[in-house]
Amino acid sequence: MPSYKTLKRSAFVFLVVSVPLSALAQSPLGSWQPTEEIKTYAIDGQTGAQLYASMGDRGPVLAGGSRAIAHTTFKLTWTRKYEPKDGACTITVARPKLIITYTLPKPSSKLPPALAASWSRFIKGVEAHERVHGGYIKDLVHQIEAVSLGMTAPNDPSCQKIRAQLTEKLGALSRAERQKNADFDRVEMSDGGNIHQLILALVNGP
Numbered sequence: 001m002p003s004y005k006t007l008k009r010s011a012f013v014f015l016v017v018s019v020p021l022s023a024l025a026q027s028p029l030g031s032w033q034p035t036e037e038i039k040t041y042a043i044d045g046q047t048g049a050q051l052y053a054s055m056g057d058r059g060p061v062l063a064g065g066s067r068a069i070a071h072t073t074f075k076l077t078w079t080r081k082y083e084p085k086d087g088a089c090t091i092t093v094a095r096p097k098l099i100i101t102y103t104l105p106k107p108s109s110k111l112p113p114a115l116a117a118s119w120s121r122f123i124k125g126v127e128a129h130e131r132v133h134g135g136y137i138k139d140l141v142h143q144i145e146a147v148s149l150g151m152t153a154p155n156d157p158s159c160q161k162i163r164a165q166l167t168e169k170l171g172a173l174s175r176a177e178r179q180k181n182a183d184f185d186r187v188e189m190s191d192g193g194n195i196h197q198l199i200l201a202l203v204n205g206p
Contacts, residue, residue: 034098040106048202071103072133082159089159094148118205
């Protein structure tokens with residue numbers, strides 16, 4: 001049976017930025033909604049220990065080759081308008097499109113009643129954990145939007161300085177978000193932590 005420590009959530013996220021050249025109408029701050037989707041991977045077993053072992057064999061592969069019980073990733077694209085005026089450049093449109101994907105395990109066959117109840121408690125706890133990560137991602141995008149919209153760089157008629165300044169600010173926000181995720185996982189997956197307890201209850205149950 002794999003150690004639960006090999007099944008940690010990846011801290012990896014990816015950010016894609018698109019900057020169209022066409023003129024766009026300004027949108028109010030926060031006037032967007034993320035898309036959240038759940039993907040599943042199949043596991044087999046008729047005991048909690050067998051289901052957990054199957055997650056170790058089939059869970060999403062992380063950087064470095066280890067596997068996770070569950071995984072949260074996102075794709076983020078931006079529609080931005082950089083508007084030069086009087087020698088300065090201002091971001092007048094900063095509209096995100098955010099897709100968050102939760103990858104969770106799902107038994108491929110019907111479970112005995114006692115195991116089904118144990119599994120239900122386990123997967124609800126795991127999904128709740130992953131949705132905390134999803135909340136951190138949404139917070140990050142709101143922070144990026146707040147920093148971006150209305151940002152102005154003086155003496156930048158070609159709108160080049162502002163791009164470099166924005167990149168620097170976004171890097172700091174992204175690093176803070178990754179640290180928040182890492183700190184949360186450290187607590188949840190430590191001995192006695194929530195995820196550790198969920199795993200023990202599943203493995204030691206039916």
